[in-house]
Amino acid sequence: MTSTPQRALSFFAGGADFATLSEIVEVARAGLASDVRDFLDGGAGREVTLGRNRDAFERWAYRPRVMTGLGVPDVATSFLGIGLGLPVLTAPFGADGLFHPEGHCAVARANAAEGAVSIVPEGGSHAMEAVAAAAPVAARIAQLHPMGDPANFAAMLGRIEDAGYDAVCVTVDCPTAGWREGNRRNRFDPDPAVISGNYPAGGPVALEEVFGQLFTRTEPVWTWAQLGERMAATRLPWMAKGVLTAEAASAAVDAGASAVLVSNHGGRQLDGTPAALDQLPEIAAAVGGRAQIALDSGIRSGSDVVTALALGADAVVIGRLAAYGLAAAGEAGVRRVHQLVREEMQTILTLLGVGSVRDLGPEFLQKVQP
């Protein structure tokens, strides 16, 4: 009889690295200045939606299949024509330089190493081109806000194409900045450089011209028809980020979107909206296969990813989880987030009796009282 090394029998074979996502969150939060921590953790208003995003996951229970004969679960998939080693994209969180000087450049390198893809923010600390250069394999989707001068929007689409991105993510739930009590209480006023990677001081486009609308609300909000016309200028497919209703999902698809991101912006925009997860079934029904579906807002574990996919998402987007990884240990921290999400997903899928993430469906879930 050959002896099995003791290590292979351990619950944890990861050496001195972070063993859980909660450790990453703890280390990240402990290292941030309190106002930056509040900015990252917090939501809008009384944070009702922020709480709902988490509570929604507790109301689903798994219906496991046992004795399936299946091998190692396959977690690879594709989204917007982009292959993914795991069904996870990192969110376009702006002001990334507050969490780590390398910001989304580090996130993209971590994604490249772990098979995830970046949605790179317009309001980030580094230019789209710089993030693409840092990790072209992962920097595949660029995010824009539909506001300001349409000529600048068109110019940004050109920059995004030239930098080699494969798709665009348009944030439709942010015509003005949400009512963030925590930031107001803290008089939070970071250096504009953290959001001006794409619009550096002294450059051709002033930051105020692009993002001023978030605070002044002087211009009318764009319509779906205007967005559809303005997106027709690019050959790239696009996704509408911030869709919460069947009506908005249908409007996005009618305007030309190839995907919708079911999201309430992590509870940071309109407080009082439902959990994103709770809106997923109605949106999946409305879209009816005409577009792909991603979900963000509240994903904190591999188990959450499995639940979202079972309810109809093709992929998930992680915001704070990726930002905590970045704050905790830069590129290595984001990599560890992905590794732990993947390992946990594979555990859950094996216990659930699922061979591939593409086989997940509502038959693996049932509603329960929390």
Ligand SMILES: Cc1cc2nc3c(=O)[nH]c(=O)nc-3n(C[C@H](O)[C@H](O)[C@H](O)COP(=O)(O)O)c2cc1C
């Ligand atoms: C610090 C921070 C900054 C963000 N900035 C943006 C942004 O500039 N544009 C945008 O569309 N979403 C932004 N978001 C929202 C995320 O893209 C995403 O929708 C949200 O974080 C998902 O929820 P989760 O944090 O619970 O995963 C930001 C989120 C955070 C935490």
